[in-house]
Amino acid sequence: MMFRALWISVVFVAGAVVAEPSDWEREWPDTDFSKTTITDWQEILSGGPPKDGIPALSDPSYILASDETRIGGKEPVIALELDGETPRAFPIRYLMWHEIVNDKIGSVPVAVTFCPLCNSAVVFDRRVNGDVLTFGVSGKLRHSDMVMYDRETESWWQQAIGTGIVGDYTGQELTQIPAWMEGFEQFRERNPEGLVMAEPNWPRAYGQNPYRGYDSSGSPFLYRGENPPHGIPPLVRVVRVGDSAWPLSRLAEEGEVVENGVKISWSAGQASALDQANIAQSRDVGSIRVRDVTTGADVAHDVMFAFAFHAFWPDGNWMLQ
Template identity: 60%
Template structure:
């Protein structure tokens, strides 16, 4: 596992040596005067500081886009988070930007969406940003629970668990966001399938875009700032799984099979995508492949590809699809 001496410099904007500070709602109130801490569905002792303060990792608002054919900065194997709206061009959100900002607030075909990525859990997810017809925008709280990013909405300053899309603290407690079909794929794969698509342009913030600040993280022995138990069945905590609802397919099993058809779900794997959390250069990471998930009618299904520890932490009674 990378030592703290190696991890801390590379997680420059995301983590700090004081990151494991214990929960204290009385102290939180100073930075969060509008958050109703009397409403919560979680144990506050499970919430840790990830290091940066509120908005210390700056979310992106109103991102700019380029036609895919004009983008020349991305390498072929770099991952992008793809969202394909009805009646509008497909959009690619490069992980090289999500790595440093974690949330992008966008409006696509009239629909407000939140594009999110938590590097510590490898959870890349897109949500409908409306609750009861009201559009919300989100920021990064700087807090973690089970190593996963806690987002907050700027309208009520409620806290939301990114991995579950549920408000866990504040006025919105118990409310769920709707996750939308989206998937991680290589830049090459996106361009091939969506030659007329759009790609998010590079933000103006001074960041080392294209570099992985979490070098060697997904080959570590233990997740960072995670206090929970390891997954069952001898599965490595930082092994990737394909999560569909409360079921998880080990990525290694899918990779070996190439295609799996189980329980109304069709999963496919093909080579071509680099791990964003391996080498210092995102596009040079080891092979993790492109995964697509559909129903038996060929319709894209909501899913994500978290690390196994994150699935176990948030779906403790979930079903592990281990095969025969």
């Protein structure tokens, strides 16, 4: 509780400071602030840590999933299963503290990303117009979502939508790769010879959640936008596919939904990353798979908080009962 209280204090004090591009040019001398889609710079807030204060990772090591003993069975991982490649699991216990992992799986350079404040876990192809980018954590937030940056041009990217918002890559979109969050044991049972990202060599409290109780709080951190419509609490999880969102509570009740050309299935077995101080001891929120109704192929999606969906898709479709 002491760590959580200290973290909240630091974040709110830092986030209260609103800056303009002229204030950031010393820290970001290679960023072209004249190119941007941002019309209101007050949307950009400091999340507390400075540029690279949350250290993104590159080229991680892996161990066999069958040999992993530190990760609890229900602990959340991001599962990535590319055709022809060994399946990989990226534990949220590590992404909680690093938020981005730059890797290359086969011939595909990927960025595995997780924004704790939005519960947004998205995997992107790092190639843009033939160039391979490497991503870091800017320390900035917009609508409580992580602003990433690429080390090649120091352009800023919005994590939840994978779009360049400041700099040379303004308006460019990263390709989202189908991936999903599930409990580690669910991944291991399906892929006993799969690979799981090894613990990074950083002094971090891996397995601990510094945002204890966040997903049952009444309001998101550092968010100044509107709450979702239809009386939906802002920190309810929703499954976003394109510009449509299904409340996770509906999916948990129905088990499976076939709508909008996709089949969304829910199963128990994944702990919340944002509940108890010890992630492995957190409540079960269930796992989601989204597949194309016609082909059965996995479909790119995200399981994010309702406020974030509304912030980035204000005219989005709410798939309610």
